[in-house]
Amino acid sequence: MKRILITVVGGLLLVVLWQAGSALSASQPASNAIATIHAFTGRSDLVLKEVPSSESLPGVREQTFTTANGDSIFVVDDQHQEVTTAVMSVDGVQRRTTALTRDEALIAAQNFQHRARATEGLSLLAERLDDHGAAGTMYRFEWGERLGTQRALGLDRIAISVDSATGAVVSYLRVLPQGTTVNSEPTISAAMAKEIAAKAFGVPVVKDSIELDVWWQNNDRSQPQVLRWTVILEGENAKGTLPSNVSRGAFIIDAHTGLILETLR
Numbered sequence: 088m089k090r091i092l093i094t095v096v097g098g099l100l101l102v103v104l105w106q107a108g109s110a111l112s113a114s115q116p117a118s119n120a121i122a123t124i125h126a127f128t129g130r131s132d133l134v135l136k137e138v139p140s141s142e143s144l145p146g147v148r149e150q151t152f153t154t155a156n157g158d159s160i161f162v163v164d165d166q167h168q169e170v171t172t173a174v175m176s177v178d179g180v181q182r183r184t185t186a187l188t189r190d191e192a193l194i195a196a197q198n199f200q201h202r203a204r205a206t207e208g209l210s211l212l213a214e215r216l217d218d219h220g221a222a223g224t225m226y227r228f229e230w231g232e233r234l235g236t237q238r239a240l241g242l243d244r245i246a247i248s249v250d251s252a253t254g255a256v257v258s259y260l261r262v263l264p265q266g267t268t269v270n271s272e273p274t275i276s277a278a279m280a281k282e283i284a285a286k287a288f289g290v291p292v293v294k295d296s297i298e299l300d301v302w303w304q305n306n307d308r309s310q311p312q313v314l315r316w317t318v319i320l321e322g323e324n325a326k327g328t329l330p331s332n333v334s335r336g337a338f339i340i341d342a343h344t345g346l347i348l349e350t351l352r
Contacts, residue, residue, distance in 0.1 A: 120150045120163040127161070127170045127203055135161070147308055164263060170203065173259040180253040187251040189216070192226035196247040199256045200230070205245055208232070212240075217248075224251045232264075235271035239314060240300035242267065267301055269312040273342035280316035283345055284338035290322040299342060314342040 117137050125131045135152040138160075148165035158176035163169065187195070193214075209230035217225050227248045232241035243264035250257045275283075277297050285292050296319045304310040318338045337351040 117150065117152075119168060120152065120165070123163050123168050124152060124161045124170060127173070128175070129202065167263055169261075169263055170259065171261050171263060175255070175257055175259075177250050177253045177255045177257060180250075180255045182252050183254060186224070187226070187249065187254050189214075189226060191254065192249040192251065193228060195249050195254050195256065196226070196228045199247060199259070200245060203259065203261075205230075205261070209243060209245065216251075225249060225257060226251060234267060234301065237271070237273060237299050239271045239273075240298065241271075242301055242312075265312075267312065269301060269314050270343070271301065271314060273299060273314060273316070275316065275340065275342050275345045277316065279345065280318055280340045280342070283340055283347065284318035284320055284336075287338060287347060287350065288320050288322060288334075288336050290334050292320050292322045294321040295319065304348075313348070315348060316340045316342050 120137075121135050124135060125133060134155045136155065138151045138153055149171070150163045150165055152161045152163070153159065154176070158178060160172070160174050161170055162172035164171050210233050211228065212231050213227075213229045215227050217227055219225060225248045227246065229246045230244070232243040233239065234241045242262055244262040246258075246260040247256055248258040249255070277299070281295055281297060284295075298317050299314070300317065301312055301314055304313050316339070318340065320336050320338070322334050335352070338347055339349040339351075340347055
């Protein structure tokens with residue numbers, strides 16, 4: 088299964104593969120996780136089977152389950168007994184006579200969010216309508232908590248997709264709420280972070296975006312939290328190695344020390 092890291096840049100949630108890490112063995116019996124999934128879906132008749140997985144985010148214990156025919160998948164955080172990832176089939180769900188409107192889809196996502204016991208008080212960060220061709224269109228909504236005077240994105244984050252043909256939730260992705268242990272006020276300003284990134288970038292910058300958030304050092308939840316700037320840069324590619332002659336890079340910078348924690352090209 089793919090491993091996902093959520094971060095926000097320019098108001099949009101970006102999906103980035105987590106670095107590889109060995110899964111910690113689950114300590115809870117499968118029956119507990121199945122009960123959690125039944126409550127999450129509102130379907131106590133759902134037949135589930137556990138799928139062994141050797142991949143997990145460092146510092147996290149997870150259990151993965153699929154339905155009997157494999158058309159839906161659920162990941163349960165073993166420590167908190169909460170569903171963190173769900174991809175759900177709409178097979179057998181009655182289609183509507185008219186496609187869902189944006190407002191109807193938002194209400195469906197919010198109702199599901201409440202049923203899943205998601206934290207109240209999150210800000211709606213982004214929304215879009217995705218066209219999946221023969222699979223139809225889906226509305227995607229993304230929420231997160233905002234911290235401090237700079238409105239840093241906190242650790243409580245949710246993304247929900249709703250099928251416009253049926254009104255059913257088809258995907259759910261969540262970073263569970265955690266107490267923030269790092270100062271959410273940056274020592275390094277946004278302008279300073281852009282300067283640090285531009286120097287490392289090495290080519291003239293023609294476009295940039297920046298976002299402040301809290302995450303764990305090295306993507307490992309057993310390690311301390313860090314306040315970080317994520318700077319996305321586009322610049323002229325003098326060597327012309329890309330068809331568009333544009334170079335792109337992302338720089339994750341510690342917002343208290345100015346150190347570059349990670350570079351993505």
